[in-house]
Amino acid sequence: MKVFVKRNSGFQEFEVPRHPSQTVLDVVTYIQRSLDPTLAYRYACRVGMCGSCAMTVNGVPRWTCRTHVDRVVRNDALEVGPLKNLPVIRDLVTDMREFFDKWARARGQFAGERTKRDDFHKVKPSSSDRVQVDSNIECIGCGVCYAACDVVAWNPDYLGPAALNRAWTLVKDERDSLKTERLRAVAGDAGCHSCHTHMSCTERCPKHLSPTAGIAGLKREITKAVVRGKF
Amino acid sequence: MLWIAQRASAAVLALCVAVHLAMIIYAVQGGLTAAEILERTRGNAGWLAFYSVFVLAVTIHAPIGLRSVFAEWLGWRGRSRDVVLSLFALLIAWMGMRAALGVFA
Numbered sequence A: 001m002k003v004f005v006k007r008n009s010g011f012q013e014f015e016v017p018r019h020p021s022q023t024v025l026d027v028v029t030y031i032q033r034s035l036d037p038t039l040a041y042r043y044a045c046r047v048g049m050c051g052s053c054a055m056t057v058n059g060v061p062r063w064t065c066r067t068h069v070d071r072v073v074r075n076d077a078l079e080v081g082p083l084k085n086l087p088v089i090r091d092l093v094t095d096m097r098e099f100f101d102k103w104a105r106a107r108g109q110f111a112g113e114r115t116k117r118d119d120f121h122k123v124k125p126s127s128s129d130r131v132q133v134d135s136n137i138e139c140i141g142c143g144v145c146y147a148a149c150d151v152v153a154w155n156p157d158y159l160g161p162a163a164l165n166r167a168w169t170l171v172k173d174e175r176d177s178l179k180t181e182r183l184r185a186v187a188g189d190a191g192c193h194s195c196h197t198h199m200s201c202t203e204r205c206p207k208h209l210s211p212t213a214g215i216a217g218l219k220r221e222i223t224k225a226v227v228r229g230k231f
Numbered sequence B: 001m002l003w004i005a006q007r008a009s010a011a012v013l014a015l016c017v018a019v020h021l022a023m024i025i026y027a028v029q030g031g032l033t034a035a036e037i038l039e040r041t042r043g044n045a046g047w048l049a050f051y052s053v054f055v056l057a058v059t060i061h062a063p064i065g066l067r068s069v070f071a072e073w074l075g076w077r078g079r080s081r082d083v084v085l086s087l088f089a090l091l092i093a094w095m096g097m098r099a100a101l102g103v104f105a
Helices: A024-035 A097-105 A128-136 A144-148 A150-154 A161-171 A179-185 A200-204 A211-227 B002-029 B034-041 B045-074 B079-104
Strands: A002-007 A010-015 A054-057 A060-063 A077-081 A088-090
Touching (some): A002 A024, A024 A077, A060 A144, A060 A200, A097 A161, A128 A161, A128 A211, A144 A161, A144 A200, A150 B045, A161 A179, A161 A211, A179 A211, A211 B002, B002 B045, B034 B079, B045 B079
Parallel strands (some): A002 A077
Antiparallel strands (some): A054 A060, A054 A077
């Protein structure tokens, strides 16, 4: 098949043999090892755990290690590029700093009150808040949602689905002590209120999470806080 | 909170637009003339109140929506945009109330 790979200089065409159960990561690895060793790309685990091999495949952000060529090939051709909405370092490698800095800006760090001298905080797994946290907690920070998000493309300050989803899981965490500060950090033009609910993040998330639901939850919590005069 | 104002005014508009459209269809089907319509609206405080609420909701809703459109489509942010949109809100309020009062008095 023909594979068009986005390099710094533009798209470069390669001819790659097809194999059964071949993934897009296999294709990129074949190109780098057998055709052009100067190709830069990033991967680690190869089994969908680390999230570092995310790229744009035929215009769609995906984990290349979990994407079979059979599922995405069109007319015996593939187009592979770096994730969108992130600066490119080289070829298929993006600079993820801004993506993770936004997690910090969304106050993505847990802030508990207990010390090691206190007893464990017992959280009931069936409690409504914990159920909501559980449904969104498995994010591994691959950046697929961020690359899929239209609002990030239009508004570079927008915190993005992953950072807002992280904030949501902390707002709903009953052990956390920073609720109002968190809501302030994610309100306004750079935060949850800019989300248009296009749901591209939810559509593309390889973990099948719904950042959209989390962002809607943040809007709800902020509205409640405003009504109660706690914002 | 602009977002809350936007959502609340949208809820009001959903009702107002439905009533407004229903009234237009009713007036057209009934074959009412302009004079007959004016006869019913003149001095009717209920219609004045309804259209005042309608105008207020549009005055709140439209500029906040345009604020995002300008930011995302034109990259126009900051004070200049907000000043222009505040003036636009005043223009809508003035034109809308002028029309509402026009059929009342």
